[in-house]
Amino acid sequence: MKPAPPAPSSLVARLRGLLGWEATIILLVFVALLAGALLSPDFLTASNLSFLTANFSEVALMALSMTLLVIVAEIDLSVASILGLCSSLLGVLWAAHVPMPLAIALTFVAGGLAGLLNGLLVTRLGLPSLAVTIGTLALYRGLAYALLGDRAIADFPAAYTNLGFGMVPGTQIPIPIALFLVLAILTTVLLHATAFGRGLYAIGANEVAARFAGLRVERVKLTLFVLSGLMAALAGVVYTFRFSSARADNATGFELGVIAAVLLGGVSIFGGRGSVVGAVAAVFLIGIINGALTIVDVSNEVLTIVTGLLLIGSVLVPNLLGRLRVARERRQPRGDAVS
Amino acid sequence: MKNRTLMVSALSALTITLGLGVALAQTPALTKGLKITLLPKNINNPYNVIETSGGLAAAKEIGAAAKVVGPSDAGASSQVSYINTAIAQRQDALILAANDANALLPYLKRAAAGGMKIVTMDSDTAPEGRTLFINQANSEGIGRAQVQLLGKLTNYSGDIAILSATPNATNQNTWIKWMQEELKLPKYKNMHLVKIAYGNDDDQKSFTEMQGLIQAYPNLKGVISPTTVGISAGARYLSTSPLKGKVMLTGLGTPNQMRQFVKDGTVSAFQLWNPADVGYLATYAAAALASKQITGKTGETFMAGKLGKYTVGKNGEIVLGPPYTFDKSNIDKFNF
Numbered sequence: 001m002k003p004a005p006p007a008p009s010s011l012v013a014r015l016r017g018l019l020g021w022e023a024t025i026i027l028l029v030f031v032a033l034l035a036g037a038l039l040s041p042d043f044l045t046a047s048n049l050s051f052l053t054a055n056f057s058e059v060a061l062m063a064l065s066m067t068l069l070v071i072v073a074e075i076d077l078s079v080a081s082i083l084g085l086c087s088s089l090l091g092v093l094w095a096a097h098v099p100m101p102l103a104i105a106l107t108f109v110a111g112g113l114a115g116l117l118n119g120l121l122v123t124r125l126g127l128p129s130l131a132v133t134i135g136t137l138a139l140y141r142g143l144a145y146a147l148l149g150d151r152a153i154a155d156f157p158a159a160y161t162n163l164g165f166g167m168v169p170g171t172q173i174p175i176p177i178a179l180f181l182v183l184a185i186l187t188t189v190l191l192h193a194t195a196f197g198r199g200l201y202a203i204g205a206n207e208v209a210a211r212f213a214g215l216r217v218e219r220v221k222l223t224l225f226v227l228s229g230l231m232a233a234l235a236g237v238v239y240t241f242r243f244s245s246a247r248a249d250n251a252t253g254f255e256l257g258v259i260a261a262v263l264l265g266g267v268s269i270f271g272g273r274g275s276v277v278g279a280v281a282a283v284f285l286i287g288i289i290n291g292a293l294t295i296v297d298v299s300n301e302v303l304t305i306v307t308g309l310l311l312i313g314s315v316l317v318p319n320l321l322g323r324l325r326v327a328r329e330r331r332q333p334r335g336d337a338v339s
Numbered sequence: 340m341k342n343r344t345l346m347v348s349a350l351s352a353l354t355i356t357l358g359l360g361v362a363l364a365q366t367p368a369l370t371k372g373l374k375i376t377l378l379p380k381n382i383n384n385p386y387n388v389i390e391t392s393g394g395l396a397a398a399k400e401i402g403a404a405a406k407v408v409g410p411s412d413a414g415a416s417s418q419v420s421y422i423n424t425a426i427a428q429r430q431d432a433l434i435l436a437a438n439d440a441n442a443l444l445p446y447l448k449r450a451a452a453g454g455m456k457i458v459t460m461d462s463d464t465a466p467e468g469r470t471l472f473i474n475q476a477n478s479e480g481i482g483r484a485q486v487q488l489l490g491k492l493t494n495y496s497g498d499i500a501i502l503s504a505t506p507n508a509t510n511q512n513t514w515i516k517w518m519q520e521e522l523k524l525p526k527y528k529n530m531h532l533v534k535i536a537y538g539n540d541d542d543q544k545s546f547t548e549m550q551g552l553i554q555a556y557p558n559l560k561g562v563i564s565p566t567t568v569g570i571s572a573g574a575r576y577l578s579t580s581p582l583k584g585k586v587m588l589t590g591l592g593t594p595n596q597m598r599q600f601v602k603d604g605t606v607s608a609f610q611l612w613n614p615a616d617v618g619y620l621a622t623y624a625a626a627a628l629a630s631k632q633i634t635g636k637t638g639e640t641f642m643a644g645k646l647g648k649y650t651v652g653k654n655g656e657i658v659l660g661p662p663y664t665f666d667k668s669n670i671d672k673f674n675f
Binding site: 051252 | 382406408409410411414416419420421423424426427428429439440441442444445446505506507537539
């Protein structure tokens with residue numbers, strides 16, 4: 001029998017009871033849309049929203065695999081560097097007259113291998129993923145420069161670049177975002193409706209217990225790092241075609257946007273908690289705030305500051321909520337400590 | 340005496356008539372209240388600030404609502420969101436200095452399809468991405484003039500190097516191509532181009548690249564840095580080096596940036612156009628397009644305020660004028 005929920009004793013508790021973190025973020029998405037509409041009559045137009053969402057395709061794609069990693073209490077800071085490496089590789093292969101389907105396939109192989117190396121270093125050597133992927137962040141970006149130097153490759157065939165910046169026929173939905181939505185649904189199913197997904201929460205919440213329960217923790221983590229590499233490769237292909245430009249410095253710094261979105265989406269940095277819905281809503285929230293500020297000509301520096309504040313807030317607010325809850329439960333001991 | 344007075348009055352009359360003619364020719368035709376976005380490569384670069392200030396001045400003259408927006412880094416894709424914002428804001432014209440000739444094309448085409456007039460200045464896109472390109476000076480003229488200047492400064496002998504911006508900056512690469520052409524002439528047979536270094540339009544990177552050139556090539560006699568960031572960072576390094584005054588540094592810089600180095604003998608002479616005039620001309624050109632005075636066809640003419648009459652050249656290119664050499668004798672006449 002599940003005990004009855006406690007009577008809401010504060011505004012915070014009421015918010016939690018009514019909404020939950022994910023619902024709060026989704027609500028904020030609508031608030032941001034409304035605020036954007038009030039700031040500029042040009043904001044809430046189909047073409048502007050279409051562009052605005054296209055603009056965060058790569059971050060959105062990488063946020064999906066990052067969500068899974070953070071739930072098992074790991075992190076991959078090298079995703080943007082893998083993106084840059086894959087973009088450069090795609091450019092180099094194309095410039096060397098490799099047929100495009102093969103070039104894309106090889107790009108995925110490279111992304112998967114980059115993820116595999118991260119995963120092996122973490123699971124076989126037992127190194128913390130934070131340290132490993134700070135290292136590979138530099139390593140993969142360096143490899144991208146080694147491949148392409150300061151050159152740019154731009155002459156991709158229109159059939160492919162159209163996939164990057166085109167719309168799903170008959171709609172204003174950018175193709176990369178349509179792709180993202182499909183993958184988001186698949187990830188949701190994987191995380192919330194399969195034994196594999198349930199296992200991720202178990203590992204994130206208590207790795208030792210999960211191991212005793214028979215979960216193959218190393219193998220799961222390795223799979224997630226490879227998945228992260230593959231997703232970064234996909235983001236790299238999207239980025240390359242969306243800008244029709246392969247460069248070693250592509251998407252520099254994007255890892256921060258990905259992690260900001262995942263944490264703001266309510267995925268706990270300590271593992272064990274979070275959902276795809278939250279992360280996806282947070283990607284949209286950050287993108288919409290950025291878009292609304294850009295359309296009223298707020299400078300780039302301010303945009304960066306806002307993203308930073310969101311990142312801090314996303315770690316701080318859930319933490320404070322948790323502490324408030326613990327403090328409240330101490331004052332009124334009840335049987336419903338497990339929420 | 341009498342003749343001279345006559346001539347002066349005739350000249351004055353002519354000037355007034357011309358002035359009136361200018362006023363009559365342009366004022367009625369330019370649409371008032373045009374919305375113009377100026378999008379430089381990045382907003383923190385002093386050159387871009389001067390350039391866009393010229394654009395804002397022109398906008399004020401013609402009663403247009405102009406603004407300057409842009410990224411803080413000069414990455415290929417950083418300008419895309421500003422192009423799309425301009426589309427959303429239904430701007431009449433977009434004036435940009437492109438960070439990448441190709442990355443912006445699909446977005447510029449989308450902007451043009453919505454009726455926005457696109458003008459590039461100092462760094463062009465592929466021609467299908469814009470209607471007009473405002474060139475500061477003929478690329479051939481700039482490239483050759485810089486080698487001519489350095490040749491004079493080094494007595495046409497010794498190793499020389501180039502310190503450029505980013506390797507895919509369209510303008511830099513075209514100039515470098517013409518420098519190499521000029522160097523093929525017999526009078527440069529004792530001058531050898533040993534290296535093209537890239538400072539990425541970043542002060543620190545340019546500084547260390549300059550340091551690297553000096554250390555790597557003991558016979559280095561001169562460096563051409565055709566970028567305002569590169570030449571000032573290079574001059575800063577050179578001014579503290581024992582080779583100050585021995586290695587000649589020239590290139591493209593602004594008088595305010597280079598004044599101290601010209602005065603302390605680090606740099607003898609360098610070149611540039613007036614960047615404010617580039618932005619000024621671009622804004623008049625964009626306004627002429629948006630007001631349907633011109634369509635961008637070769638041979639069309641329009642008036643650009645204080646700069647006078649301009650003609651659209653081949654491929655929609657409009658040349659501001661030849662480069663100008665600054666040295667000790669004239670640098671104090673300029674403040675930009």
